Amino acid sequence: MKELNRREFLTSALALGSVAALSPEARAMREETLSPDRMGVLVDTTVCIGCRGCEWACKKAHALPTPPLESYEDKSVFKAMRRPDETALTVVNRYDNPKDPAAPYTVKVQCMHCEHPACVSACIVGALKKQETGAVVWDTNKCIGCRYCMVACPFQIPAFEYQKALQPRIMKCDFCADRRAAGGLPACVEQCPVEALTYGRRDDLVRAARERVKASPQRYVDHVYGELEVGGTSWLYLAGMEFTELQFPKLGRSPAPGVSESIQHGVFAYFVPPVALYALLGMVMWTSKGPPKDDDES
Amino acid sequence: MDHQSLTPTPIATKPYWTPGVAALALLALNGIGFLAARLLFGIGSVTNLSNQHPWGIWIGVDVAGGVALAAGGFTTAALGHVMHREKYHALVRPALLTAMLGYTFVAFGVCMDVGRWYYIWHPIFMWNGSSALFEVGICVTIYLNVLYIEFLPVVAERFIGRVDLPGPLARLNGPLDRGLRALDRGLSSTMFVFIIAGVVLSTLHQSSLGTLMVIAGPKMHPLWQTPILPLLFLLSAIAVGLPMVIFESLLAARSLGLKPEMPLLSDLGRMTAPLIGIYLAFKIGDMVVRETFVHLTVLDSASVMFMLEIGILMLALRMLLSPGVLKSPLLLFIAAALVVAGVLVNRIDNFVIAFTPPYQFKPYRPSFGEISVTVGFISLLVLLYRAAVMIFPVISLPDRTRAPRNKYAVRG
Ligand code: SF4
Ligand code: SF4
Ligand code: SF4
Numbered sequence: 001m002k003e004l005n006r007r008e009f010l011t012s013a014l015a016l017g018s019v020a021a022l023s024p025e026a027r028a029m030r031e032e033t034l035s036p037d038r039m040g041v042l043v044d045t046t047v048c049i050g051c052r053g054c055e056w057a058c059k060k061a062h063a064l065p066t067p068p069l070e071s072y073e074d075k076s077v078f079k080a081m082r083r084p085d086e087t088a089l090t091v092v093n094r095y096d097n098p099k100d101p102a103a104p105y106t107v108k109v110q111c112m113h114c115e116h117p118a119c120v121s122a123c124i125v126g127a128l129k130k131q132e133t134g135a136v137v138w139d140t141n142k143c144i145g146c147r148y149c150m151v152a153c154p155f156q157i158p159a160f161e162y163q164k165a166l167q168p169r170i171m172k173c174d175f176c177a178d179r180r181a182a183g184g185l186p187a188c189v190e191q192c193p194v195e196a197l198t199y200g201r202r203d204d205l206v207r208a209a210r211e212r213v214k215a216s217p218q219r220y221v222d223h224v225y226g227e228l229e230v231g232g233t234s235w236l237y238l239a240g241m242e243f244t245e246l247q248f249p250k251l252g253r254s255p256a257p258g259v260s261e262s263i264q265h266g267v268f269a270y271f272v273p274p275v276a277l278y279a280l281l282g283m284v285m286w287t288s289k290g291p292p293k294d295d296d297e298s
Numbered sequence: 299m300d301h302q303s304l305t306p307t308p309i310a311t312k313p314y315w316t317p318g319v320a321a322l323a324l325l326a327l328n329g330i331g332f333l334a335a336r337l338l339f340g341i342g343s344v345t346n347l348s349n350q351h352p353w354g355i356w357i358g359v360d361v362a363g364g365v366a367l368a369a370g371g372f373t374t375a376a377l378g379h380v381m382h383r384e385k386y387h388a389l390v391r392p393a394l395l396t397a398m399l400g401y402t403f404v405a406f407g408v409c410m411d412v413g414r415w416y417y418i419w420h421p422i423f424m425w426n427g428s429s430a431l432f433e434v435g436i437c438v439t440i441y442l443n444v445l446y447i448e449f450l451p452v453v454a455e456r457f458i459g460r461v462d463l464p465g466p467l468a469r470l471n472g473p474l475d476r477g478l479r480a481l482d483r484g485l486s487s488t489m490f491v492f493i494i495a496g497v498v499l500s501t502l503h504q505s506s507l508g509t510l511m512v513i514a515g516p517k518m519h520p521l522w523q524t525p526i527l528p529l530l531f532l533l534s535a536i537a538v539g540l541p542m543v544i545f546e547s548l549l550a551a552r553s554l555g556l557k558p559e560m561p562l563l564s565d566l567g568r569m570t571a572p573l574i575g576i577y578l579a580f581k582i583g584d585m586v587v588r589e590t591f592v593h594l595t596v597l598d599s600a601s602v603m604f605m606l607e608i609g610i611l612m613l614a615l616r617m618l619l620s621p622g623v624l625k626s627p628l629l630l631f632i633a634a635a636l637v638v639a640g641v642l643v644n645r646i647d648n649f650v651i652a653f654t655p656p657y658q659f660k661p662y663r664p665s666f667g668e669i670s671v672t673v674g675f676i677s678l679l680v681l682l683y684r685a686a687v688m689i690f691p692v693i694s695l696p697d698r699t700r701a702p703r704n705k706y707a708v709r710g
Contacts, residue, residue: 083657085349122513124431125424144420145413147352148431152513156655159349160413162342168413249656251516259525260513261428264506274498281380281494288382 034115038134039180040202040234041189042209043108045246046219048196050078050094050106054188058090058110061176061187081247084110086159086171090188095246105239107246108188108197110173111136111157112226113234114256121257122152127170134202134234135175143170154230154249154256175234205236212238231255304388304559304694308456309687311555318553319684322677329674332667333410341413344667350655351662353411358649359672360407362507363642364400365438366535370546371397371445372500373539377569379493388694389562391452392550393543395692398445399682403675405442408435410671430509437503444496448489454482456690504535511648520590521604522652526580533577534641540566540573541614541637546683548631550693553684559694564624567633571618574611574637581608603643603651610640 052072059066064087078094090110097104113136120128120136127142128149138158145168150158161168176186184190189197198205209224225243226233229251237243244250336344347354370393378386409415421435461475462468508531511518524530544563551558585591594601614636623629650662664672687693 081657083349083659118513118515121426121428122431123426124429124435125420126426126429127424142420142424143414144417145415146408146411146431147347147413148429148510150349150352151511151517151653154515154517156350156517156657160352161340162345162347163340164413165338165340166414168340247657249516256515257428257513259515260430260509263509263512263525263528264428264430264433274502277501278494278498281376281497282490285380285382285490285494288380 034130034134035132036203038132038202038234039175039199040113040134040205040236041175041186042198042200042205042236042238044196044198044212044238045105045107046238046240047194048092048106048108049194050075050092050104051193052077052092053191053193054090054108054197055088055092057187057191058173059088061179062089062174064088078106084157084159084172086161086169089171089173093247095241097240099240105241105246107237107239110188110235111175112155112229113173113175114154114230115232115234116230116255116257118152118154118230118256119149119158121261122148124148131177133177133180135177135180136172137174137177138170138172140167140169145170152256154251156249202234202236209236209238228253231258304696306388306391306452306455306691306693307695308689308691309554309556309693309695312553314684314688319681322681325670325677326674326681329671329677332670332674335667336410336671337415341411344665344671346662346665346668348660348662350658350660351653353649353653354662355646355650355664355668355672356407356411358646359642360675361404361411362645362649364404364407365504365507366531366538366641366645367542367638368397368400368404369500369504369535369539370542371400371539372497373536374543375448375493376497377540379490380497386562386566388559389543389547389566391692391694392547392687393539394445394448394452395683395686395690396542396546398442398449399679399686401438401442401445403679404438407675430506430513433506434503434510437499437506441496441499441503444492444499447485447492448496451482451485451489452690452692454478454485458482500535501532505529505532507531508648511652514653517653517655518648519593519600519652519654520588521585521593521600522648524584524588526584527648530577530581530584533573533580534644537570537573537577538637538641540570541634544570544630544634545638548627548634550683550687554687554693556693556695558627560625560627560630563627563630567618567624567630570634570637571615574615574618578608578611578615600651600654603647607640607643607647610636610643614640 053069056066056069056072058064075094081093082088082091084091090108092106092108095105095107113130113134115130117128117130117136120126120130123143124146125142125144127139127144128136129139130136145160147158147160147170149170150156150160157172159171161171176184176188179185179187185199186197189199198208200208206224206227209227213220213222213224219240220238221240221242223239223243225237225239225248226235231254237248239246332344341347345354345356374386374390374393377383378390409418412418421432422439426432458475458478461471461478463471463474505528508527508529511523512525512527515523544566547563548558550556594604614633617623617629617633617636623633653662
């Protein structure tokens with residue numbers, strides 16, 4: 001850039017900087033639009049009888065290959081711990097009850113529908129969204145299949161259709177968003193024969209859960225899982241033994257995306273740091289140029 | 299120093315094909331075969347990825363490792379152009395070529411790892427500002443374009459006055475040549491904009507690559523999970539930039555039968571030592587502050603890999619501090635290779651080893667197909683590099699035929 005004088009240099013550098021600084025709200029803040037009436041489900045694992053009807057109903061409601069309901073009476077699946085995957089959005093696991101070996105605990109697992117979901121914060125294209133009503137849903141028209149949501153989810157929930165060459169999907173419980181929008185209940189809740197699953201306003205469920213614990217302190221451990229974990233989840237659990245023994249992850253109270261988002265927003269606060277760095281480097285380049293030599297080109 | 303006049307010249311000392319080059323071509327073909335299978339039958343058909351381990355070596359090595367090892371592009375640009383250390387200009391072009399090819403393969407690698415590769419353009423239109431991956435994606439995309447622009451003058455230089463299309467196309471020769479000249483003039487007065495932009499973009503995405511795993515929280519082994527991951531990634535990228543230039547310069551010189559620019563390379567080696575020192579200080583300081591050294595008392599793959607990554611870099615640092623090493627091409631090569639290996643191991647650690655999902659049915663081991671694709675990418679990169687330095691004026695040779703030229707002699 002031997003032809004370039006310092007004034008030109010500065011003008012172009014400034015022009016570039018202001019373009020970056022003016023770009024409208026480029027740091028795309030995620031709006032927290034949680035309704036106070038957002039819904040949730042309270043899972044009482046002490047009531048659950050392990051019939052796995054919810055597994056069946058969930059598959060049927062989501063047009064996944066569904067074995068006949070009778071086949072779910074086979075209890076041998078409980079021998080090994082299972083996780084929700086691309087073929088089953090919810091699964092039930094069984095755990096020995098040390099207090100009463102005849103009455104083991106069974107625990108339904110699915111997406112927790114976090115209040116501040118890591119998957120939503122992480123998704124590169126915003127294909128995952130937390131709906132006002134509580135559900136965290138996935139948009140097939142956006143998803144690129146990068147699987148960052150799977151890396152991010154603290155409950156290890158999203159699953160991926162690895163065997164598909166075209167349109168592989170991220171599979172996870174969608175809180176039956178479509179059924180609920182049409183006025184229905186989540187399929188699993190509707191199916192449950194013993195009302196182990198209670199569907200309702202999350203705030204009411206938290207209160208109800210605390211009351212149940214207070215009413216029968218022998219029956220429950222004093223912990224409503226999901227009330228505070230990772231900033232709260234729409235699905236809540238009650239249990240008769242420590243949650244870690246039931247293979248729930250032990251998580252802190254701060255929202256999972258917190259640290260990552262504050263780093264992101266710190267680095268990109270209205271583009272000031274990058275633009276400042278740009279200006280700084282420009283200055284270094286300008287001042288270190290020294291007296292023009294004949295081989296002094298950019 | 300810079301009066302010995304080094305001129306970037308297309309290399310014609312050796313033929314393109316040698317037995318080694320043919321072997322690389324076979325490895326590349328093998329990788330391409332597995333890529334075809336991935337495209338036809340899905341990611342699951344060639345990889346060992348699972349719902350527990352969504353990311354494997356394609357992300358850890360091809361993408362994270364690739365980005366780190368292409369850092370020579372922005373570190374030499376900063377040194378040669380921003381700080382105007384003219385004598386290093388001879389090294390800028392080879393580093394630029396590596397960065398350009400490296401990032402091209404990073405982009406291609408991401409494309410192949412992403413389930414819906416045909417949607418790879420989505421992030422350009424569908425933004426999520428809170429996603430570290432979005433930021434990495436956008437920065438890498440822009441930077442890739444910047445690298446292509448920075449390389450354009452090299453292409454222009456090759457063809458100006460030499461445009462010679464055959465047959466009926468010959469009529470276009472004149473306009474094409476004039477176009478190239480205009481492009482070259484335009485670029486040489488605006489190049490500084492791109493050079494600075496390249497450095498800024500690099501610092502941004504090199505660090506955001508570290509932010510990527512922060513959101514995995516407790517799923518990442520405490521030895522690596524720290525809020526200063528972005529800083530560690532940036533510092534290690536800066537530290538590996540110059541050694542990578544040394545590494546490839548010596549390798550290319552060897553393979554092309556050229557005399558390496560030892561005085562320049564020793565200088566780079568000398569500059570590298572403090573950069574590694576700073577990185578290690580932060581890395582070890584972080585371990586001390588968070589008291590994660592307790593995890594080193596158990597012997598498992600995590601503690602071994604952590605010690606390995608730090609040990610390699612310490613050894614490299616020790617070597618680079620001794621004047622004898624800086625003077626010997628072989629020892630300098632080993633030291634540079636150690637730095638490269640140390641940073642590569644770090645990236646693999648961060649993205650593969652450190653990822654410990656709470657529910658794990660089967661530990662992740664890369665499949666033969668995954669390794670084939672990674673090896674294939676690297677082979678293809680080397681093949682393209684070799685072709686590029688034979689076609690374009692990238693590597694600088696002592697100029698015996700002409701007096702020092704002004705126009706193109708030291709431009710990158
Ligand atoms: S449990 Fe996982 S997938 Fe479900 S909302 Fe929370 S972060 Fe997302
Ligand atoms: S896999 Fe899809 S939903 Fe998950 S983070 Fe990537 S783009 Fe978003
Ligand atoms: S809410 Fe719907 S999607 Fe979720 S587990 Fe129940 S039935 Fe399945």
